[in-house]
Amino acid sequence: MKIVLSLAAAVAVPLLLANPAAAITAKQKMDTCKFGADDQKLTGAKRSAFLKNCMANRNDKRGPAQPASAGAVPPPKQ
Numbered sequence: 348m349k350i351v352l353s354l355a356a357a358v359a360v361p362l363l364l365a366n367p368a369a370a371i372t373a374k375q376k377m378d379t380c381k382f383g384a385d386d387q388k389l390t391g392a393k394r395s396a397f398l399k400n401c402m403a404n405r406n407d408k409r410g411p412a413q414p415a416s417a418g419a420v421p422p423p424k425q
Contacts (some may be wrong), residue, residue: 376402 371379380401384394 374404 377398379396383401384397387397389397
């Protein structure tokens with residue numbers, strides 16, 4: 348029984364690492380951006396500009412994405 352569980356774990360781990368949970372499709376991204384525009388009640392040119400920036404990952408208060416090779420998360424500043 349332990350061999351079967353070990354084998355299942357050995358197969359599952361690479362599969363999970365190959366499909367990151369953060370990866371989303373363009374449609375999912377557009378749905379999220381539209382939700383943000385609706386939440387802010389944007390219309391016309393302001394809505395278009397917001398959607399364009401949102402789809403380009405601009406206006407992200409978290410800042411730019413870190414490259415995957417950046418390594419471990421730095422310790423918090425004190």
